Amino acid sequence: MKAIEVMSALAQPTRLEVFTHLARARPDGLSPGQLAERIGTPASTMSVHLTILSRAGLVSSTKAGRSITYRAEPDAVRDLALFLMHDCCLGCADVTDPKPEQMNCCCGERVKSVIGDDPIT
Template identity: 80%
Template sequence: MEKMEAIEVMSALAQPTRFEVFTHLARAQPDGLAAGALAERIGTPASTMSVHLTILSRAGLISSSKVGRKVIYKAEPASVRDLALFLMNDCHLGDEDPG
């Protein structure tokens, strides 16, 4: 993961509604959820949900696939894993020597 990708992932998850959307999708693995179901569960208008889903998708945190007439969204946990690895390795978090 590159620095700018890490910033995009952290920025996407820093917004409370998007964090909640990602959490719902992570819990709905492996089936995922439709946008309407997400909007209903979170209490967000469908148009607002669409914006959140676009931002999460651009950050690589979710993916979508069409199933019949519905678009099903799924969490991409590898993005969070990659962010954690970036922070641990590239930012030297967890080093024994703080200096």
């Protein structure tokens, strides 16, 4: 299940910090070197963290020449929250009110879950 992969990726403190830095750097993103410098991690270690975050769908990358820029994918975290609120806590008004389907991301798009088995409608 995708939710487990997302939670597992964010459960490691350095990866959570990397995601936080990338989320704050949106929409421009950061290079692996910039991230390594800000966090104080060797570049080789940063590469491993970025690979795990990328596989979980938490970050994306673009390549321009020899430069790679990573960007946070906030939809993955939002989808995790929706999965936990809607699919795990369905019927619990304390958790699901306001309704998860009414949540909007920072860009104003309507929320749709891709983590659970069925999209929220």
